[in-house]
Amino acid sequence: MTLSPAETGARRTVRVDLGARGYDIVIGDGLISEAGARIAALFPRARVAIITDETVAELHLPAFKAALEAAGLDHETFPVKPGEASKSFPIFEDLCDRLLASRLERGDVVAALGGGVIGDLAGFVAGVVRRGMPFVQVPTTLLAQVDSSVGGKTGINTRHGKNLVGIFNQPALVLADTAVLDTLSPREFRAGYAEVAKYGLIDDPDFFVWLEENWAGIFEGAPARIEAVAHSCEAKARVVAADEREGGVRALLNLGHTFGHALERGVGYDGALLVHGEGVSIGTVLAHRFSAEMGLCPAEDAERVERHLAIVGLPTHMSDIPGQLPGIPELMRYIAQDKKVSRGALTFILTRGIGRSFIEKGVDPAAVEGFLERSGGGV
Amino acid sequence: MTLSPAETGARRTVRVDLGARGYDIVIGDGLISEAGARIAALFPRARVAIITDETVAELHLPAFKAALEAAGLDHETFPVKPGEASKSFPIFEDLCDRLLASRLERGDVVAALGGGVIGDLAGFVAGVVRRGMPFVQVPTTLLAQVDSSVGGKTGINTRHGKNLVGIFNQPALVLADTAVLDTLSPREFRAGYAEVAKYGLIDDPDFFVWLEENWAGIFEGAPARIEAVAHSCEAKARVVAADEREGGVRALLNLGHTFGHALERGVGYDGALLVHGEGVSIGTVLAHRFSAEMGLCPAEDAERVERHLAIVGLPTHMSDIPGQLPGIPELMRYIAQDKKVSRGALTFILTRGIGRSFIEKGVDPAAVEGFLERSGGGV
Numbered sequence: 001m002t003l004s005p006a007e008t009g010a011r012r013t014v015r016v017d018l019g020a021r022g023y024d025i026v027i028g029d030g031l032i033s034e035a036g037a038r039i040a041a042l043f044p045r046a047r048v049a050i051i052t053d054e055t056v057a058e059l060h061l062p063a064f065k066a067a068l069e070a071a072g073l074d075h076e077t078f079p080v081k082p083g084e085a086s087k088s089f090p091i092f093e094d095l096c097d098r099l100l101a102s103r104l105e106r107g108d109v110v111a112a113l114g115g116g117v118i119g120d121l122a123g124f125v126a127g128v129v130r131r132g133m134p135f136v137q138v139p140t141t142l143l144a145q146v147d148s149s150v151g152g153k154t155g156i157n158t159r160h161g162k163n164l165v166g167i168f169n170q171p172a173l174v175l176a177d178t179a180v181l182d183t184l185s186p187r188e189f190r191a192g193y194a195e196v197a198k199y200g201l202i203d204d205p206d207f208f209v210w211l212e213e214n215w216a217g218i219f220e221g222a223p224a225r226i227e228a229v230a231h232s233c234e235a236k237a238r239v240v241a242a243d244e245r246e247g248g249v250r251a252l253l254n255l256g257h258t259f260g261h262a263l264e265r266g267v268g269y270d271g272a273l274l275v276h277g278e279g280v281s282i283g284t285v286l287a288h289r290f291s292a293e294m295g296l297c298p299a300e301d302a303e304r305v306e307r308h309l310a311i312v313g314l315p316t317h318m319s320d321i322p323g324q325l326p327g328i329p330e331l332m333r334y335i336a337q338d339k340k341v342s343r344g345a346l347t348f349i350l351t352r353g354i355g356r357s358f359i360e361k362g363v364d365p366a367a368v369e370g371f372l373e374r375s376g377g378g379v
Numbered sequence: 380m381t382l383s384p385a386e387t388g389a390r391r392t393v394r395v396d397l398g399a400r401g402y403d404i405v406i407g408d409g410l411i412s413e414a415g416a417r418i419a420a421l422f423p424r425a426r427v428a429i430i431t432d433e434t435v436a437e438l439h440l441p442a443f444k445a446a447l448e449a450a451g452l453d454h455e456t457f458p459v460k461p462g463e464a465s466k467s468f469p470i471f472e473d474l475c476d477r478l479l480a481s482r483l484e485r486g487d488v489v490a491a492l493g494g495g496v497i498g499d500l501a502g503f504v505a506g507v508v509r510r511g512m513p514f515v516q517v518p519t520t521l522l523a524q525v526d527s528s529v530g531g532k533t534g535i536n537t538r539h540g541k542n543l544v545g546i547f548n549q550p551a552l553v554l555a556d557t558a559v560l561d562t563l564s565p566r567e568f569r570a571g572y573a574e575v576a577k578y579g580l581i582d583d584p585d586f587f588v589w590l591e592e593n594w595a596g597i598f599e600g601a602p603a604r605i606e607a608v609a610h611s612c613e614a615k616a617r618v619v620a621a622d623e624r625e626g627g628v629r630a631l632l633n634l635g636h637t638f639g640h641a642l643e644r645g646v647g648y649d650g651a652l653l654v655h656g657e658g659v660s661i662g663t664v665l666a667h668r669f670s671a672e673m674g675l676c677p678a679e680d681a682e683r684v685e686r687h688l689a690i691v692g693l694p695t696h697m698s699d700i701p702g703q704l705p706g707i708p709e710l711m712r713y714i715a716q717d718k719k720v721s722r723g724a725l726t727f728i729l730t731r732g733i734g735r736s737f738i739e740k741g742v743d744p745a746a747v748e749g750f751l752e753r754s755g756g757g758v
Contacts, residue, residue: 096468096537096543097539100540101539127546128534129543130544131534131545131547131624132546132624155507163510165475165507166510168511245511
């Protein structure tokens with residue numbers, strides 16, 4: 001894969017092909033300054049309800065509001081506290097209530113300005129207020145740009161697990177401003193990178209090779225960064241178009257996620273200990289090592305995955321998580337309660353090697369438990 | 380319209396034609412006893428989460444559970460208190476939580492056994508738990524059989540108004556057991572009848588004439604009752620298939636509802652004072668009288684509508700509501716906050732005569748206010 005020089009610094013557009021619910025993902029440096037014009041082109045005279053968190057608001061809200069105002073769009077901001085804890089019933093209820101109190105109408109627009117938490121929460125709120133208002137994703141983290149803002153999964157967490165309450169709700173537009181990623185901490189950027197690598201590992205070995213060679217450029221900025229985001233969005237858009245509601249192939253996107261979700265829950269969703277992408281990184285390594293242990297995947301492929309994720313600075317072992325994890329029986333309970341469960345048997349994304357992932361619906365819980373014990377988790 | 384004798388006592392099936400989301404409404408006496416077999420035919424080996432209210436449970440839950448057991452379907456019951464107050468955020472959250480605690484999986488089924496409140500609430504819960512479980516409507520009121528269980532509108536109320544938070548979520552099957560309607564109070568049966576009459580008034584004057592001649596038979600039971608329910612479901616299914624998400628013609632189903640919702644809110648959703656169908660009855664008369672006052676509809680048609688609704692025992696005037704309504708300015712505020720609002724102008728369903736309703740988006744709030752004052756509301 002090579003970059004066309006003509007595209008450097010330009011806007012890339014990825015279409016998510018879902019018929020009447022199809023939409024564009026626009027990717028490039030400085031897109032927030034074009035947000036007003038691009039939203040107004042779809043929704044002239046709409047009022048924009050901006051759902052954001054306090055951290056993102058400080059960094060990017062002034063530019064976003066200025067762009068809306070330049071396009072003549074009225075707006076109102078609904079801030080929430082940063083962090084996974086905002087994906088909760090009380091915050092969901094409060095936002096619905098505040099949007100209704102502001103008398104937003106069906107033709108108005110909800111804009112999600114922030115990372116994955118804001119996108120998931122705002123997408124769910126937009127999907128239920130007045131039985132559905134249009135919404136626009138303006139993802140400000142790498143994770144949100146390549147994963148959570150694409151594909152329409154929205155929702156909140158419950159005490160039974162992550163994302164267990166929500167809906168499929170496609171945005172009307174995604175604006176991925178790759179320049180705002182410079183404001184992320186290295187840790188947060190790395191966490192998003194775990195999802196970028198995932199697209200190579202699912203079914204695109206050439207992309208994984210390209211990442212092994214170009215990862216430093218992606219961390220530095222355009223043009224490799226724009227290319228990586230666009231390529232990731234294309235990969236996700238393809239899968240989502242084939243299987244919008246996760247009846248089949250879409251489950252491949254969960255590579256590393258069943259283990260990852262259990263670990264996130266194991267630390268009580270405490271982002272100081274483990275953020276989502278870090279859980280995915282460890283989970284991806286575990287999925288490859290588990291596959292290797294079962295004789296499905298060459299051991300050297302599992303080692304290569306671990307090496308690449310480690311070189312960018314991502315955690316790859318459960319022992320990399322600070323503090324104490326719950327015991328294995330508790331982790332197994334989280335895995336069984338994860339939504340990728342069907343009639344007692346566990347569904348995992350396993351792999352035959354780099355870029356050769358597949359869905360396995362009949363995984364024996366005892367095999368997973370033994371593997372986790374040998375992996376030193378949850379002592 | 381005449382009844383074919385061959386159909387008397389038989390099952391009628393109405394198809395709601397929504398492509399992959401299409402489903403059957405089956406109508407007839409004694410259908411609850413067939414519920415297990417009919418659900419198992421669609422979802423073999425599913426566990427059934429029965430959401431119902433305590434009143435309905437006492438009357439119909441044993442028969443429903445026996446039918447599920449006869450078909451070998453495992454089940455669990457999630458009762459809520461009867462009444463509109465259960466369509467609330469706290470009950471919604473609690474039900475989501477209880478379903479997750481019971482470890483229901485995506486392939487399991489939610490069954491809504493009850494009236495419109497249960498259908499709206501259970502449909503919303505089913506639509507969001509694990510981002511969507513299949514659900515089956517088993518409506519036990521006339522209102523639910525002819526209106527709320529068909530078309531996929533689900534949701535809860537907020538302090539800003541009715542049904543302001545929810546989703547479009549089509550059931551997989553509707554089982555309308557017309558025999559259970561014998562357990563309704565006359566008042567509750569009449570309330571549902573207001574929605575039956577509505578279908579004639581929207582665009583089917585022959586049906587309205589048939590109702591004028593056959594209403595007593597409908598109140599007595601089959602076969603006129605089955606015919607009335609089937610004809611109403613066909614009318615609603617046609618409109619829903621043409622406009623699933625209420626972008627256009629579906630709004631006609633709101634005939635009488637903008638006034639009706641404001642009145643329901645005016646009594647604080649106190650069913651002792653006014654139930655939904657009674658609000659619709661008064662609202663339908665108001666919509667016809669308002670249309671007549673504007674010279675759109677012959678005065679004799681408005682009188683005929685009022686006469687027919689009054690003869691079955693329905694309230695037709697705001698003064699028929701016991702207790703004190705809020706003042707006109709407050710009612711106008713409720714009307715403006717109703718979801719059928721677009722950029723300040725009010726949208727009403729008006730009519731040019733019996734069976735000649737139309738959507739009018741540019742209604743002047745001052746004209747409505749003056750009409751309400753002359754109608755003696757909210758003194």
